[in-house]
Amino acid sequence: MNxxxxxxxxxxxxxxxxxxxxxxxxxxxxxxxTITNETILLGKGSxxxxxxxxxxxxxxxxxxTEKTGTEVFIDFNKLHDFNTDxxxxxxxxxxxxxxxxxxxxx
Numbered sequence: 297m298n299x300x301x302x303x304x305x306x307x308x309x310x311x312x313x314x315x316x317x318x319x320x321x322x323x324x325x326x327x328x329x330t331i332t333n334e335t336i337l338l339g340k341g342s343x344x345x346x347x348x349x350x351x352x353x354x355x356x357x358x359x360x361t362e363k364t365g366t367e368v369f370i371d372f373n374k375l376h377d378f379n380t381d382x383x384x385x386x387x388x389x390x391x392x393x394x395x396x397x398x399x400x401x402x
Contacts, residue, residue: 302364302398308391311363315355316343324348331387339384356394364398 303311312331319325329335329343336342338349353370360368370393378393379385 303360303395305391305395307363308394309387311356311359312352312387312390315352315359318355319344319348319352324351333386333388333391335387337385337387337390339382341384360394360398366398368398370394370397 309331316325316329316331320328325344325348327343337344337352342349344352357368357370375385375390375393378396379389382389
């Protein structure tokens with residue numbers, strides 16, 4: 297059975313960018329950030345401090361819940377397991393993780 301994706305990677309990327317833009321507007325980050333797949337969200341070289349990181353995840357959860365019509369929770373333990381053996385979390389890995397949460401497996 298071929299199941300349709302709820303959201304594709306491009307839409308997830310847009311939600312992450314919109315959420316980071318919101319952090320800038322609310323002055324939780326001082327510089328406007330245009331994300332790429334390599335942008336580091338967590339770990340050495342991150343564009344976010346700890347408060348901005350937690351706020352970003354909350355914002356993304358809210359936006360995903362609104363877009364999908366289903367409550368979405370980002371479990372940090374599952375994210376860590378998904379990103380195992382890596383000291384940083386970049387955008388593309390985060391997109392892949394979110395994709396695995398919200399889109400049914402084929």
